[in-house]
Amino acid sequence: MVDQLTKVRFTNLNKIIFQLEKIQIKQPNLDPYFSKRDFNKTKEPTGSKKNGKDTIFVVQEHQSRRLHYDLRLEKEGVLKSWAVPKGIPIEPNKKRLAVEVEDHPFEYSKFEGNIPEGQYGAGTVKIWDKGIYKVKEWRNDLIEFFPKGKKMNGKYVLVRLKKDKQKNWLLFKGRD
Numbered sequence: 192m193v194d195q196l197t198k199v200r201f202t203n204l205n206k207i208i209f210q211l212e213k214i215q216i217k218q219p220n221l222d223p224y225f226s227k228r229d230f231n232k233t234k235e236p237t238g239s240k241k242n243g244k245d246t247i248f249v250v251q252e253h254q255s256r257r258l259h260y261d262l263r264l265e266k267e268g269v270l271k272s273w274a275v276p277k278g279i280p281i282e283p284n285k286k287r288l289a290v291e292v293e294d295h296p297f298e299y300s301k302f303e304g305n306i307p308e309g310q311y312g313a314g315t316v317k318i319w320d321k322g323i324y325k326v327k328e329w330r331n332d333l334i335e336f337f338p339k340g341k342k343m344n345g346k347y348v349l350v351r352l353k354k355d356k357q358k359n360w361l362l363f364k365g366r367d
């Protein structure tokens with residue numbers, strides 16, 4: 192016989208499991224990265240070994256079907272990534288669409304080269320800028336960060352567009 196107290200305990204346990212599942216979903220997850228690629232064919236990195244203490248960023252110029260620039264910010268052992276079709280704004284107040292894409296392994300920050308025809312993102316990848324960065328704020332819908340690169344320098348802001356698909360953000364350079 193299930194008494195009232197047991198029922199309450201089960202309900203609470205389910206709530207806790209639900210919360211844990213939600214937390215897990217928020218953890219960086221490289222499954223989408225691995226599932227999109229055939230590593231017998233592409234030389235893209237599979238490793239996530241971090242070297243150095245600083246938190247790094249990279250922008251990769253990716254000439255695939257359409258030229259775009261991939262902005263990647265290291266967070267919790269992986270690279271949070273956005274594809275920026277029109278490139279990284281260098282001057283304040285120029286807003287650029289940045290489409291959130293799958294997390295990439297840390298070692299992708301060093302990748303340059305060719306992705307073979309027929310593979311996901313086929314084309315060439317070149318590092319456009321890289322360096323370290325500091326975060327002022329990282330929320331679900333707003334990221335304020337300060338990259339120190341050769342081209343990307345000073346205050347930058349990413350804002351998630353709510354009306355759109357949740358993957359669309361705006362990237363702009365703030366006034367320092």
Ligand SMILES: [Mn+2]
Nearest residue numbers: 253261274312
């Ligand atoms: Mn890309």
